[in-house]
Amino acid sequence: MNNTAAATVDSAPIRERPPASVYGPVAWARTNLFNGILSSIVTLVFGAAILWALYGFIQWGVINAVWWVPATATGALDPTSCRAAHGVGACWAAIHDKWRFILFGRYPYEEQWRAGICIALFLALFYVSADRRFWNKSLAAIWTATLIVIGVLMWGGVFGMVYVPQDEWGGLPITLILSTFGLAFAFPLSVLVALGRRSTTLPAVKILCVTYVELIRGVPLVALLFMANVMLPLFLPDGVNFDKLIRAQVAIILFAAAYLAEVVRGGLAALPKGQAEAADALGLTYWQKTMKITLPQALRLVIPPLVNTFIGFFKDTSLVLTIGILDLLTSSKTAMADPVWQGVSTEIYILIAVIYAAFCYTMSSYSRSVERKLNRSHAR
């Protein structure tokens, strides 16, 4: 900024640090926690409650917890010390026994390393996609290659790997496959549907898109999964049968695309009309205008509701339990029902809560950082 009333270096004011009573942790505590009798009482009461709950959790989860149990003669773990500590201390040792089933479901024991690699590949894919240095055409190639490799690893049958049919897949790879493939396909579809709904030149396309969105939104995802599972084989010729997982995948893609389409349409509608007019006046074609001017700006506007929908759908994948697919949540519930380890549901729920939260929080904070960066580049 130009300061026309130029001050010379000599007369520049001395910068002082603000006093501690105005700025700093003490001042923050004063204004936010203790700025009055009522506020101070509330702070003390909540503080006491939090500390008491924390103490209780540390007692149960750390101090009295059973971290390790010995193995019996048969090699299985001996749960007696865990059962003795039931209600008093957490039984983290059960996790040691059950983590493979929780993570991989009924995938064959010897082949679980393949499912493990797939999980790692998904994480690497997300990490690479988040880095803006890779936001060019090579990203599409990276995604295609990675997804093909994941498919090969999970199915097997080639390169000396044992073939594992889809019925035996389960756990975290299923959750990641359904949500990643689901959103990767649903998002472009939703953009097309949103553009179709706003079309002024093709009424047939517009009606089709409206019908699609309203139909899907009128049906719960569970019902859609059932329909996909039961009805799709009726429409296909004899002998052609899609795996249950693919049917679930298609249902999830169609469902997510309808909701995302409305979010994208909101962004397109919120854009000032002048942007499209300026693009038209310059002579840009419809697709040039959409890809270079309106879509980039519209998507920027709706990052919060988009990520909201992504996070929601990541967890909605657990609904596939209704058609008998074992995702992370379902395999955990099956693990909990093991009669050997009675009552380890709390510990297992905590574990998968941490896993889900890790993914969802990462999505959330990533979206915040994307918003921050984009706002900086064209701050008004």
Added chain:
Amino acid sequence: MAEEAPAIVLDKVNKWYGAMHVLRDVSMNVAQKERVVVCGPSGSGKSTMIRCINRLESHQEGRIIVDGTELTDDLRALDTIRREVGMVFQSFNLFPHLTILENCTLAPISVRKMPKAEAEELAMDFLRKVKIPEQAKKFPGQLSGGQQQRVAIARALCMKPKIMLFDEPTSALDPEMIKEVLDTMVSLAESGMTMVCVTHEMGFARMVADRVVFMDRGEIVESGTPASMFENPQTDRLKLFLSQILRGH
């Protein structure tokens, strides 16, 4: 001198918004290299008329012929016309997610298929003409209103149009910035561009316009040279309008 075809022909153009008649039998010819200023009270249809010329609005009756091509629903004719007609808007409408340079080079690269280096040189040339070459790498949000409007003019000029349309280009600007934009438009006019300008700046009209057209309630009421329009208004409506805008000047 051979008779050149007029740059713009409006022949008995009628437009309705629903039941509202916004353009009534508008007929106007703009010759090559002619500078026309359109003025009138708000709601008179002057913006609508100018937006019909590049089909941002469509007319229901009558004919509009731009640069020899008639404006219909035909998309290819529309693309041809829009390439030769540049427009500057009241609210600038710069693309906020692109730099100034990218704003200017987008259309030449995408529409005229110019190579990037050539387009950038062309853009820098026009940015120099509007006197803000140093802002090329900035984003529109970092510029003042007057600078943004000058970029908008440069962006339109990068397509090397034959006709320039201005829709109240200075109405959204602070007074101290109006002069810099008007100076740009004056030098553009002096270079021989065909211009149709909707504006309230009567000083600009006096200096630059070959013809002033006064519109009211959707029709052209009077038109003539600036001198005759301002000194010798014939109709009552124009007299009323002039008294309102020239009050206190």
